[in-house]
Amino acid sequence: MIQAVDHIGIAVRDLEASIALYRSIFQLSDIHREHVEAQGVDIASFELNGVRIELTAPLNADSPIAKFLEKRGEGIHHVAFRTDTIGADLQRLADNNVRLINTEPQLGAHDMLIAFLHPSSTGGVLMELCSEKS
Numbered sequence: 001m002i003q004a005v006d007h008i009g010i011a012v013r014d015l016e017a018s019i020a021l022y023r024s025i026f027q028l029s030d031i032h033r034e035h036v037e038a039q040g041v042d043i044a045s046f047e048l049n050g051v052r053i054e055l056t057a058p059l060n061a062d063s064p065i066a067k068f069l070e071k072r073g074e075g076i077h078h079v080a081f082r083t084d085t086i087g088a089d090l091q092r093l094a095d096n097n098v099r100l101i102n103t104e105p106q107l108g109a110h111d112m113l114i115a116f117l118h119p120s121s122t123g124g125v126l127m128e129l130c131s132e133k134s
Contacts, residue, residue: 002089006082006130007045007052011068011075015057019044022055034109041065043109054080054109078116078126086113086131093117105131 012018019031022044032045040063045054056077058066068077083089086105094100099118108114108130117127 001085002081002083002129004082005051006080006128007054008076009054009056009078009080009128011065011072011077012055012057013069013074015042015044015055018055018057022046022053032110035059036109038107039063039109041109045109078128080114080128080130083129083131086115086129089129090115098122105129107133 010018022028023031026046026048028046030046032043034043034045036043037059040059042057042059043054045052047053056065058069060066065077090100090103090105094103099121100115101118102115105113105115111133112130113133114128114130117129119126
């Protein structure tokens with residue numbers, strides 16, 4: 001069941017410059033860094049009152065984030081929702097004609113299982129479901 005907002009993904013071109021900016025704005029000392037080869041991204045994330053902010057930069061020109069940046073520029077990329085039943089949620093959504101980008105969960109950052117819902121079925125918002133690996 002989808003339970004809460006897990007994180008907000010923000011696409012950035014220069015991860016180091018973005019870390020410096022967000023560190024300055026929010027007076028951050030603790031930032032998690034992660035390289036996610038399977039998704040083609042480097043991320044830096046931090047938490048604000050229970051919601052993670054995830055700065056996401058492309059590893060190469062073929063990554064989905066690189067394509068997003070080329071088309072739309074920097075900014076909010078997706079909103080992720082935590083679930084404890086990601087497989088069942090994907091099936092339920094597919095059965096209700098929600099277009100899925102991922103029909104099966106993939107390994108993502110923070111050692112989570114993730115799957116994206118296509119924005120054409122979600123009012124123009126790229127949504128991600130994420131779940132702890134079991």
